[in-house]
Amino acid sequence: MDKLQAMTTFVRIVEAQSFSKAAETLALPRSSVTTIIKQLERELGAALLRRSTRTLSLTDAGERYYASCRAILAEIARAESELxxxxxxxxxxxxxxxxxxxxxxxxxxxxxxxxxxxxxxxxxxxxxxxxxxxxxxxxxxVIRTGALADSTLTGRRVGQLNWITCASPRYLKEHGEPDTVASLVDHRAVNYISNATGRPLDWRFHVHGEQLTLSMPSRFAVNETEAYLQCGLEGLGLIQLSEFVALPYLQSGRLKEVLADARSSPVPVSIVYPDGxxxxxxxxxxxxxxxxxxxxxxxxxxx
CATH class of the missing domain: 3.40.190.10 (Periplasmic binding protein-like II)
Known part of the structure; x- marks a missing residue:
């Protein structure tokens, strides 16, 4: 069998999460893709994929082989590009x-x-x-925000996000404007649920030269930035997000920054990729x- 074609086919199936989609991108019949994987598993003496009518996942052996295939194919692509x-x-x-x-x-x-x-x-x-x-x-x-933890990858810092606390004029008219971080106990917040942990993100401030972290009670919480912004625009509570996202709404008057003198430290933005x-x-x-x-x-x- 053509081992390079088999590796490419296997990687494409994992990326597409589908035999049919992989076949389309490879311009091969689905039956050929299925045959290639069966022959590859037989030659390796190990199952690489778990298949059902609805799901497709890697076995332990499949995860190891996938990582190796990715590295081999990337090295081939690098060698060809350098030529x-x-x-x-x-x-x-x-x-x-x-x-x-x-x-x-x-x-x-x-x-x-x-x-x-x-x-x-x-x-x-x-x-x-x-x-x-x-x-x-x-x-x-990938482009990531926050501190980088994976030392096996190359990360280059490319920028930063400045986080601000803000609310809609409607909310501020109904509840007033907080003048200190301590006064937040009298206010409502919308929380953002971390996709990594499943828990609300802490609210961060910089007060008297120190970083302060708060857990804000909330009646509403979402896990997507556009939805989070919309909650703020609707007056459902205070929100804390990047100035990059909020800027057009601050300029139009649909949002107003509060506690500007207590802004938290900027969050780094990095682009992360395998070793060069x-x-x-x-x-x-x-x-x-x-x-x-x-x-x-x-x-x-x-x-």
Whole structure:
């Protein structure tokens, strides 16, 4: 059997979470994809996938083999890109994941520029507040906010998010404006549920030179930024989110910042990807393009 084709097919099935979708992207009959995986499992002497009518998941052996296949295919792609006679025109497919607000506010509006500069690169973008796993999810790079914990990956800080506390004029008219952090006990909040922990995020402030963390009681809580913003606009309570998201509404008067003198410390924004030796030329090109985007944006200033 063609082992390279088998590896590529296996990786594509995991990425697509579907035999049928993988077959479409590989321009192969579904029956051929099924046969390739059966032959691969037989040759390896191990089951790689758990299959049912509705779900598809990796076995323990499948997870290990998937990570190895990803690394091998990435190395092949890197070697091919380095042999290109025109290093400024990388080719290939890049899967990237990022928070929705950064994708919609910064990356998507500039995709036409990316297409013109790198016509040989196919981008598959995931926009979600849920943190992605590069290896398990088959992703080439991610944009993350907050401190980085995974030392096995390369992380480059590209900017920062400034967090503010704000509310709609409707809410402030009904409940008044808090003048100190201590006065928040008399106010209502909307909480944001972390997709990583399933718990409400703490509210953070900077008071008298120290970082202060509070757990705010709330009647409403959501786990998606656009929904969180909408709750604030509807006057359901105070919200705490990035100035990058709130700015258009602050300028239009639909939101007003409160406790501006108690803003918490900025949150770093980084782009994370495998060690540079294993990243493909297409991935490196996308990373450098994102770095440039941030450098010319409000998010990249003040680092």
């Amino acid at each position: 290109s006679t025109d290093a400024t025109a990388p080719r290939g497919r890049v899967r990237a994941d990022m928070p929705g607000v950064i994708g919609r506010g910064l990356v998507l509006p500039r995709l036409k520029d990316f297409e013109q500069r790198f016509p040989g690169i196919e981008l598959v973008l995931g926009l979600s507040d849920r943190p992605a796993d590069l290896i398990y999810d088959g992703i080439d790079c 030796r294993n990243a493909s030329g297409a991935t490196r090109a996308f990373v450098e393009w994102v770095v440039e985007l941030f450098e010319h944006s409000d998010l990249g200033r003040g680092q």
